[in-house]
Amino acid sequence: MDTVTWWSVVRFLHVAGAALWVGGQLALSLVVLPLARRILAPDAKDRFTAEAGRRFGLLTGALFLPVQLGTGWAMAVHKGVTWSSLADPGYGRALATKLALFVLVMLAAAGHGLAHAKGRPALAKSLAVASLVGSLGVVLLATALPAT
DSSP, rough: OHOOOOOHHHHHHHHHHHHHHHHHHHHHIIIIHHHHHHHSSSSHHHHHHHHHHHHHHIIIIIIIIIHHHHHHHHHHHHTOTGGGGSSSSSSSHHHHHHHHHHHHHHHHHHHHHHHHHHHHHHHHHHHHHHHHHHHHHHHHHHHHSSOO
């Protein structure tokens, strides 16, 4: 596989992973959970939403995070990014902001799962919204970065 094709695959995996993460959040928030609330009995709804969240969290930890971290790291190395270059105007600062927001999004998502498990629905909902909005911000910042 030539170099151009290899980096196209790496970029594709990175973008596809982000699309699945954000798309999954949107699908759960805008389609699946509202339907579950409307159609299912309260006990069934609670069990279903807990299981859907657990499954999404498992896929996040087992698939999404490793793919995003691996492909993101590979693209950064390929681009010649260093810790000091993250402070440079333009690409460096945009990438640093994207990375910082990504960390906050992952913390909010983890906090959402913990709050839900501990029976704190208002906090869980706030953290879910924060994670979704932050995820959209990460995607927006990603569009400002040139292809590697």
